[in-house]
Amino acid sequence: MLLITVITITGLVIFGCSAATDTKLYAGTTIRVIAETQNPTLALEKLLPEFEKLTGIKVELTYGPIDSVVQKELLALQSETGEYDVISSPYEFLGSLVENGYVQPLEPLLNNTNLNVIPDFDQEDFIKGMWSASGNWEGTYYGIPSNTCIMMLFYRKDLFENPAEKEAFINKYGYELEVPKSWNQYKDIVQFFTREKGQMLAGEKLDHDFYGTTIAGKRHIAMMCEWLNYAWSFGGGIFDKEGNLIIDSQENVAALDFFNEMKKYSPPGVSNNTWDEVTTQYQQGIVAMGIQWNDCAPSIEDPETSKVAGKMGYGAIPIGEAPAAHFGAWSYFIPKSSKNPEAAWIFLQWANTTAVQKRIALTGGFPCLKSVFNDPELLQKLPYWEASLEAYKISSCRPRIPEWNQMNSDMVLELSKVISGEQNSQKALTELKLKYEKLLKDKLPILYQ
Amino acid sequence: MRKKISNNELMQKLFHLPTFLVLTAITLFPIIYSIYISFFGYTLSKPGSEKQFVGFQNFINIFSDAGFWNSMLVTVKFVFGVTVVQVVFGLVIALILNSIVKGKKILTSLVMVPMMVAPLIVGLMYSFILNPQFGLYTFFIDYFNLPLTISPLSSATSALIVMMITDIWEWTPFMVLMILAALQSVPVSPYEAAMIDGATEFQTLRYITLPLIKPVILVATILRAMEAFKEFDKPYILTGGGPGAATEVIDMFTYREAFINFNFSYAAALSLVLFILLLAGGILYGRLIMEQEK
Numbered sequence: 001m002l003l004i005t006v007i008t009i010t011g012l013v014i015f016g017c018s019a020a021t022d023t024k025l026y027a028g029t030t031i032r033v034i035a036e037t038q039n040p041t042l043a044l045e046k047l048l049p050e051f052e053k054l055t056g057i058k059v060e061l062t063y064g065p066i067d068s069v070v071q072k073e074l075l076a077l078q079s080e081t082g083e084y085d086v087i088s089s090p091y092e093f094l095g096s097l098v099e100n101g102y103v104q105p106l107e108p109l110l111n112n113t114n115l116n117v118i119p120d121f122d123q124e125d126f127i128k129g130m131w132s133a134s135g136n137w138e139g140t141y142y143g144i145p146s147n148t149c150i151m152m153l154f155y156r157k158d159l160f161e162n163p164a165e166k167e168a169f170i171n172k173y174g175y176e177l178e179v180p181k182s183w184n185q186y187k188d189i190v191q192f193f194t195r196e197k198g199q200m201l202a203g204e205k206l207d208h209d210f211y212g213t214t215i216a217g218k219r220h221i222a223m224m225c226e227w228l229n230y231a232w233s234f235g236g237g238i239f240d241k242e243g244n245l246i247i248d249s250q251e252n253v254a255a256l257d258f259f260n261e262m263k264k265y266s267p268p269g270v271s272n273n274t275w276d277e278v279t280t281q282y283q284q285g286i287v288a289m290g291i292q293w294n295d296c297a298p299s300i301e302d303p304e305t306s307k308v309a310g311k312m313g314y315g316a317i318p319i320g321e322a323p324a325a326h327f328g329a330w331s332y333f334i335p336k337s338s339k340n341p342e343a344a345w346i347f348l349q350w351a352n353t354t355a356v357q358k359r360i361a362l363t364g365g366f367p368c369l370k371s372v373f374n375d376p377e378l379l380q381k382l383p384y385w386e387a388s389l390e391a392y393k394i395s396s397c398r399p400r401i402p403e404w405n406q407m408n409s410d411m412v413l414e415l416s417k418v419i420s421g422e423q424n425s426q427k428a429l430t431e432l433k434l435k436y437e438k439l440l441k442d443k444l445p446i447l448y449q
Numbered sequence: 450m451r452k453k454i455s456n457n458e459l460m461q462k463l464f465h466l467p468t469f470l471v472l473t474a475i476t477l478f479p480i481i482y483s484i485y486i487s488f489f490g491y492t493l494s495k496p497g498s499e500k501q502f503v504g505f506q507n508f509i510n511i512f513s514d515a516g517f518w519n520s521m522l523v524t525v526k527f528v529f530g531v532t533v534v535q536v537v538f539g540l541v542i543a544l545i546l547n548s549i550v551k552g553k554k555i556l557t558s559l560v561m562v563p564m565m566v567a568p569l570i571v572g573l574m575y576s577f578i579l580n581p582q583f584g585l586y587t588f589f590i591d592y593f594n595l596p597l598t599i600s601p602l603s604s605a606t607s608a609l610i611v612m613m614i615t616d617i618w619e620w621t622p623f624m625v626l627m628i629l630a631a632l633q634s635v636p637v638s639p640y641e642a643a644m645i646d647g648a649t650e651f652q653t654l655r656y657i658t659l660p661l662i663k664p665v666i667l668v669a670t671i672l673r674a675m676e677a678f679k680e681f682d683k684p685y686i687l688t689g690g691g692p693g694a695a696t697e698v699i700d701m702f703t704y705r706e707a708f709i710n711f712n713f714s715y716a717a718a719l720s721l722v723l724f725i726l727l728l729a730g731g732i733l734y735g736r737l738i739m740e741q742e743k
Binding site for chain 1: 493494495576579580581582599600602603604605688689690691692693694695705708709710711712
């Protein structure tokens with residue numbers, strides 16, 4: 001009896017200790033992490049003390065705006081200083097990061113059971129599509145999503161459900177006012193809701209102009225993000241299935257014409273808009289509907305900053321030839337030059353546990369875990385949650401090839417020329433195709449992107 | 450005695466050494482390095498490109514790059530526009546300030562304020578003023594029903610004009626300061642002579658004041674034009690170079706090539722071309738001044 005007790009106690013002590021030391025395997029290590037200034041990053045920062053308590057690994061987190069973060073990362077990677085142990089980078093840099101040999105494959109870490117020390121971390125919980133889009137290059141995993149986001153339809157639910165508006169709409173257009181499924185419907189609704197100061201809206205006299213929609217028309221990455229939804233939905237895109245350039249296709253021209261036409265129904269000055277200005281316009285309650293990143297929804301639903309909190313509805317982008325939803329993600333990568341890849345990996349495990357991701361979700365972030373997307377509390381609390389998950393199912397990615405950065409820059413310039421009225425869609429896209437051909441040359445056709 | 454002097458010289462050199470080293474590290478080295486990489490194909494997103502020697506290819510590419518020529522044109526328009534207006538405004542304001550007796554110091558200090566504001570802040574300030582939803586500009590247009598566009602940054606021509614206005618607002622004080630200093634150092638005797646001869650105020654200005662302060666105006670113009678040539682902050686904040694490429698001044702273009710497209714070598718070549726152009730401009734103006742003084 002005594003013997004059994006002793007053995008049990010010893011066993012408990014040994015196993016207990018080993019479990020305890022496991023998470024502390026790299027205690028005392030300091031890792032440096034860099035990410036974009038966005039809600040999830042700030043939320044993560046607040047949770048870091050817990051990670052330090054659990055593992056004894058100290059995390060130095062730095063963050064900044066997109067351009068400067070990317071610059072810092074690429075310079076650090078290129079000069080192989082080992083300055084960062086974890087970088088969070090937009091997924092379209094994946095090809096560039098891998099082909100330059102800047103980041104290490106995750107498989108050796110994923111398969112090293114000794115390193116799987118965070119108890120609640122479960123690889124199977126990842127939504128596979130999201131994980132591969134943001135971290136898998138030619139069959140190997142290099143990254144893990146740090147924040148996923150997707151574009152979807154934002155609309156004023158209160159207006160769409162208003163009986164007076166519904167009646168007026170059916171009288172004018174001869175069909176029911178509902179969340180638009182086609183682009184013709186979209187245009188009708190946008191036109192319908194564009195009103196001048198003094199006119200009535202939902203039974204109230206407007207003391208300001210009201211607009212059917214808004215677009216991000218600044219010479220900025222935000223414009224490329226938004227327009228690609230139109231292009232894909234209209235049946236266009238950048239490459240066809242055979243990897244040939246179709247950037248000047250008739251579908252793309254139509255999509256760009258349509259996008260440009262939306263200017264008429266938008267608040268003045270669309271060419272100053274990035275996603276930030278667009279978000280403000282929703283918050284001010286001067287816009288009825290538009291296509292926007294889901295990670296802008298939390299601040300539109302915040303009663304402290306927004307006049308329309310609780311009044312918004314979220315749905316799928318209208319379908320032309322095909323469904324479209326632009327997927328965007330920031331991914332964590334471990335640089336090859338990192339001196340503490342193991343500790344970095346432990347950090348990534350922890351950051352992708354259900355508990356951490358759920359808390360990030362509550363502050364406006366978007367995870368990549370099934371358990372968090374299906375969490376009943378979140379589904380009930382966050383009005384944009386369900387629509388986001390639906391959008392992920394039909395999502396498309398922008399190319400992740402090393403040349404994309406230059407291609408993006410060129411695209412934004414040509415789109416901007418169209419929005420400012422300097423150039424027509426056909427000419428701008430033809431010009432863009434020439435630039436792409438010159439850039440990609442013998443790399444065409446692009447079979448893997 | 451002699452030994453002491455040479456010791457002193459040595460000490461002087463020693464004391465200058467840290468400054469020399471720091472300056473070498475932060476200015477001379479980057480300049481030489483950027484000249485060096487301008488002959489390579491260094492692109493941050495292409496592995497091994499930093500070792501790929503391309504000779505003068507980058508420079509050849511510059512001259513066949515439509516984007517470069519567009520930026521040059523935008524820059525020339527911008528520089529010409531702002532410098533001319535600043536000289537005129539600067540002269541007028543300086544003459545007014547020079548003629549008033551009471552409150553001159555306070556007014557002069559007030560006029561100088563825009564110049565003290567960091568250029569980035571000027572950009573932000575104007576972006577708020579021009580905000581189509583809540584900007585001060587929008588408010589005035591609305592209130593007085595002015596026949597002006599509500600979003601001047603949206604069209605190519607008006608965006609460039611807005612950019613010029615911000616720069617004129619910010620840097621006219623510099624002209625005022627220079628011209629005012631010149632006016633105050635003008636000798637009194639020619640004016641007394643003119644008064645006795647019965648010259649009108651305009652004649653005094655045209656034939657005495659202007660010729661006397663002309664060298665200063667020229668110097669100030671060169672300085673301002675060269676500064677304006679390097680404009681970056683305001684387009685960066687206000688338009689990002691857009692709409693289209695309507696406000697993409699040459700520095701903005703170079704910045705984009707370097708830090709957005711990561712074409713380091715090409716950007717280095719661009720900045721070298723810019724440097725040579727500015728140097729040529731400087732020399733030309735320098736000659737002009739020398740001739741004036743003869």
